[in-house]
Amino acid sequence: MQLEWLEDFIELARTRSLSRAAEIRCVTHPAFGRRIRALEEWVGTSLIERKQPLSLTPGGLLFLEAATQSVELLAAVRAQFQGGGLSRDEPVRIATGRTLASDFFPDWYASLNPQFGCFPVSLVTSGAQEAIMKLSAGDVDLLLSFSSPLTQVLIDPERFDSLVLANEELLPVSAPDAHGQPLFHISAHSSAQTIPWLAFSPTLALRGVLAQHLARLPQRLALRMIYQADSYEAILEMAKRGSGLAWLPRMVAKGALASGELLIAGGPEFQISFDVSLHRLRSNQSERAMKIWQGLLLRHAGHGSNHDTNLA
Secondary structure (H helix, E strand, C coil): CCCHHHHHHHHHHHHHHHHHHHCCCCHHHHHHHHHHHHHHHHHCCCCEEEECCECHHHHHHHHHHHHHHHHHHHHHHHHHHHHHHCCCCCCCEECCCHHHHHHHHHHHHHHHHHHCCCCCCEECCCCCHHHHHHHHCCCCCCEEEEEEEEHHHHHCCEEEEEEEEEEEEEEEEECCCCCCCCCCCCCCCCHHHEEEEEEEEECCHHHHHHHHHHHHCCCCCCEEEEEEECCCCHHHHHHHHCCCEEEEEEEHHHHHHCCCCCCCCCCHHEEEEEEEEEEECCCCCCHHHHHHHHHHHHCCCCCCHHHHCCCC
């Protein structure tokens, strides 16, 4: 069976005329008729009623739907491989967390396009430790992560290159009370009262960042964990409902802070700075990932705008 036979049959079904369909398909009437008969032999049943006006048999009507879907699907896939959709180039494989995937990656990727062109990316999200293991195994080209004690331990500088892309903050936040003040507030005197706390699960990278910072405070906060989640967005929703105090990345909380649904619930000593970083395994020599890495190094050195690293 040849693809042109399907295209012939679809045109014949549209025009209901052998001569008109043959003219549109740029073949002689006899040759067009032979191709339709060859298609019928391949299918194993008659497809058209050879009388005037021409009509399709019940089998022809059924086959028309299958032929149309097949031709459209093949055309769409062919267009993708010829540049009408998916690139034939292998995508850059990037592992990251769900929050960075939604709240950081889109703007960061858009900022790269003027420098590198619009390049294909395959983004996979997981917990911090799993993402680091994917990078170590060579299953991804790059890791986009929050810097934390976990990444400092597991990302060996002898094997990996790292680059800070942005600085972030963990902010203590709370829903407002009836007077527009934080429902839960921490201060140097918070040790005198127990505060309900919306905590990070162990799989979240920022759990270690927060724990390390709290351990360094001169006074111990009386926090009582009432809720724990492996999603910053889930903790955000609980905080907005006034369920407790939470620490959240500014990128996650900024909308709720702007709308007044959340308030910052502690002074600067309770606000924690950390980095958003990109990592690569040195032994991974993917050409596209290497171009991105070298271009980013130049950008962060202040020379990115003068270097042509287009990946298209």
